[in-house]
Amino acid sequence: MSELKKEDLLKAYRIMKEIREFEERLHVEFATGKIPGFVHLYAGEEAVATGVCMHLTDQDRISSTHRGHGHCIAKGVDIIGMMAEIYGKKTGTCCGKGGSMHIADLEKGMLGANGIVGAGPPLVCGAALASKFKGTDGVGVAFFGDGASNQGTVLESMNLANVWNLPVIFLAENNGYAESTGVKYNVPTPNIADRAAGFGMPGVTVDGNDFFAVYEAAGVAIRRAREGGGPTLLECKTNRFFGHFEGDAMTYKAPGEVKRQREENDCLKIFSAKVISAGLVTAAELEAIDKEVAALINEAVAKAVAAPKPTEADLLTDVYVSY
Amino acid sequence: MSELKKEDLLKAYRIMKEIREFEERLHVEFATGKIPGFVHLYAGEEAVATGVCMHLTDQDRISSTHRGHGHCIAKGVDIIGMMAEIYGKKTGTCCGKGGSMHIADLEKGMLGANGIVGAGPPLVCGAALASKFKGTDGVGVAFFGDGASNQGTVLESMNLANVWNLPVIFLAENNGYAESTGVKYNVPTPNIADRAAGFGMPGVTVDGNDFFAVYEAAGVAIRRAREGGGPTLLECKTNRFFGHFEGDAMTYKAPGEVKRQREENDCLKIFSAKVISAGLVTAAELEAIDKEVAALINEAVAKAVAAPKPTEADLLTDVYVSY
């Protein structure tokens, strides 16, 4: 905690709150039927994206997953544009052509949410390679889930990153589930981080609901990467509060499981309690942020709803630069 | 050594010798230009295939690699048919349609050499699964190289085998090279077996030039698998005496490297010295086998050369069972 200035703490809270509010609101809006497609919400996992991305600048790059809203927001992608994108509007980050699963903003170093489980880590290896060749000290962070930890691309990338000594952080978001299947079924070791040793890199597991734990561990890994020390596998254990995607009744979770997590393991509550009780920030300051964030999300939804859809002219463009 | 009866020792020697003679002869014949396609020789690695397959029966299954002749012979595939196959003849194991890289004999539990690096382990998981469902105690052994240890399919399969608790042995043949690239470049840990822990299974490394070391370690792993104990990763460190494929000048090896290996690390020499000095077998007995094997390989080549090629009628058959 001590490392962080007050403005950083407020910034971290704001980002986590933006993600939470964005997702809670989408949950409500989705139920109205106005949002097309598959939507996977990140609520509950905010401390992970935020704790990592607080260390990053636009020249650092991340790859994300199907559950990408949190990563986007933490990496600085415009929330108004994101909401419009999820609504399929022309004003969206991707002009309505990508949707929830494909939000990207290369200027911000956000290489895209991804509909293919495990597709991100190879891409981030390439981004990190580009940083090396371009002589920046940019790093790459590949976010992936516990389920994705079994995809060959993810495992290959860990090895490749070490062989090429790339500045990459493999960020395993272990929320306990891959769709309806528990991590205990899919991953035969206590921690996903146990895979790191086999690829010759450090593996670290932290409480992903504790922003500070994530922030610190990510800081170590990112500094190491920036200094040429190579890749790290960092696992953050966390929870998702909603279903795998909107519409999932979560019958595979124990009765009361989510309720308990929301009460006991909510990263926002944990953060607030810590910073307030340490006297670093006041409850009033956080409430002020809450209000601003609520207004922002309201604005985003209102603008998204009002925005125009793409038109026939947009259908055939943007396939190639030239053809 | 003590575990093995004399007839087993002679059998092991015969198999290793058959492989060696088969490969040395192919090396010579290939240079004459009569053998089509890509040929990858197993000479130098005989103790591995033999030490493992001595534990197996026809109901156990193996998957092999592009360097498959040794696995085939050790698994009992007919040598006359193999040679004819490599010559592209109608009398070959696969009627001349497969060639060196695709020799298979499902009756013998040999699921095929494979031109795709890393394609075998998933197949063997399936074979082992079939054994479980059919209620036999058959195991599966997936042979793969140090280079292949980086292919996603191989890594995924290790995890899958554990999740499904399959009777599979992942048999890493670490001959130090993937084509022209050293294992030190491709694999960032001292041993490939170091990857096992990350998938929750035992990982063992042995001297692959020592038949007895292989035999014992394979025995442990196979028994464990048969008894329902799940998969093991067994790494055997060995050498290949010829190029990656025939035609490779091996300039990437240190001068004298192969010569030294042939002198100091030849699994056949090591085996002979051990069994003779232990008084288990006489030099004359081994020489007698040498002669028989030489005659067999001569016969195989003569028959292969004389055999008819497939004909136009064969081109379109065997694509489907029915279509």
Next chain:
Amino acid sequence: MSRKISYKDAINEALSQEMERDKSVIVMGLDNAGGRGTEGEKDAWGGVLGVTKGLYGKYGDRVMDTPISEAAYIGSAVGAAACGMRPVVEMMFVDFLGVCFDQMMNQAAKFRYMFGGKSVTPVVMRTMYGGGFRAAAQHSQVLYSILAHIPGLKVVVPSTPYDAKGLLIECIRDNDPVIFLEHKALYGMKGEVPEESYTIPFGQANIVREGKDLTIVALGRMVHMASQAAASLAKTGVEVEVIDPRTISPIDWATILKSVEKTGKLVVVDEANPRCSMATDISAKVVQEAFKALTAPIKMVTAPHTPPPFSDVLEDLYIPNAAKIEAAVRSIL
């Protein structure tokens, strides 16, 4: 036969009846039971859209859930098939073939030929395809043309609940590797389906509607779009013949060619991208084999040469529909 059930339930019933009949039939895929390794309900999902729901309750561990390792688990199905099982393995969306295609294309499809006819690999791969769900570029593709390109694979694209059940049972009993493509927008479609088990042979097209003026060959969900167009055309006196090949490898060329011999005109409707597609495949066959009968250019109605877009307005423009088919028909009448 008056019982009506959905396309989804027809598939579930086919699986269940075959699992009942033959112990070597096993089912595997992501969350095909669901809830494993959790403290909640078992059999929680039955696959992402519930198609295999309930099988776990009936057949227990013969319904296998898998880690997200398509290459490994689909390869396992292939290996198990080569060793006496009859696995029905699910690749959730056909869009995912890029992570596991080798096991289908170079392994399952080629074993028999490479091994000189000395193997059988009775594996069925079920997968969802097609648009309409606003699922964007990586969850809406069609891709069956890629599969049909590969010798050694059989490729099946049922358009009705009846065909889905009969063809899936045929797939499971067939001794070659078969890809069974389920259009996700058809799952809710209801139709008459006999309760008892039955099979539909591969390579037997269905003449959905007879007509003398023009032949439409349409695939999968497009069969319904074509029928709609044909009904509309009929009101203006144009009699279109609509053919559903039902399986695209093998494909019933005889029925298609005979129809074009009669009508002299062909429109092919394929939801896929146009290049090297089933639309071109059928066009090419007809211009080779029925050239003399042709009295007009062949027309193809397909998606454009772009990835599937997300936004509903764009996706609606993207997917072929009855109006576009009707326009194509009229352009060559």
Next chain:
Amino acid sequence: MSRKISYKDAINEALSQEMERDKSVIVMGLDNAGGRGTEGEKDAWGGVLGVTKGLYGKYGDRVMDTPISEAAYIGSAVGAAACGMRPVVEMMFVDFLGVCFDQMMNQAAKFRYMFGGKSVTPVVMRTMYGGGFRAAAQHSQVLYSILAHIPGLKVVVPSTPYDAKGLLIECIRDNDPVIFLEHKALYGMKGEVPEESYTIPFGQANIVREGKDLTIVALGRMVHMASQAAASLAKTGVEVEVIDPRTISPIDWATILKSVEKTGKLVVVDEANPRCSMATDISAKVVQEAFKALTAPIKMVTAPHTPPPFSDVLEDLYIPNAAKIEAAVRSIL
């Protein structure tokens, strides 16, 4: 321009000149230098058939060797391309696409569209294809039809040393993902190649031979088979026009259609399997757009619907050749 070099050397020269010109061009692939992690020679291989040999000596670590992890390293090339590099990544044989296709098909090809036009991904994937090496079912395939099916990819199939160099330089400078297919049986072929750097635009066919009686469109190595057939036919007074599209996505439809408008007859020669292939693609386009001009059925000369066989006699029967092309031509004269 009288210097003759091989197809292989032309490719090497294109790579070298572009690496020299532009620091963002990097080369990666299995053993593209070779000898890393060994005690022997560095730069030992230059790729499995020596195409990149010598680049390591000139450009050092910009020639990257890779573990056998195609999905990861090809994906890295894609990622690096999206971040300002111009990687030329090698997938050794096109037959291996099954282990890494997702990164080409769902990532590289779709970024620009999915991201609303806000990205460029200038990655080039070099790969070997085709038969003639007795390399059997998993090392002899053609498969470019699969690539051409995917919107967002460009696909290039040079048939001569001259085209190989000019097209590869164009690929590297192009801002879209391009697959550059090298026919392994053409590596030794020599031809005139200027020493200086030059480019050949995509979508510009080469009329290899003019003629008025019939149009042959042939791809890659088949261009030479077609030319042989045309030369033989010329002796009997048949004047065949031979067109080499050189790039199949985009493809120069105008030149093909114009030729068929003139000749009225078309034979397409494609080394690939027939279903959903470039042969069907070209046939379908012509019957749609030049139907009135057609005076005979279109003929396709392709490999059969089987995997590539190993044995030399079978492979010789498998690959289209001049005699088969000539027969196809004669069948519609």
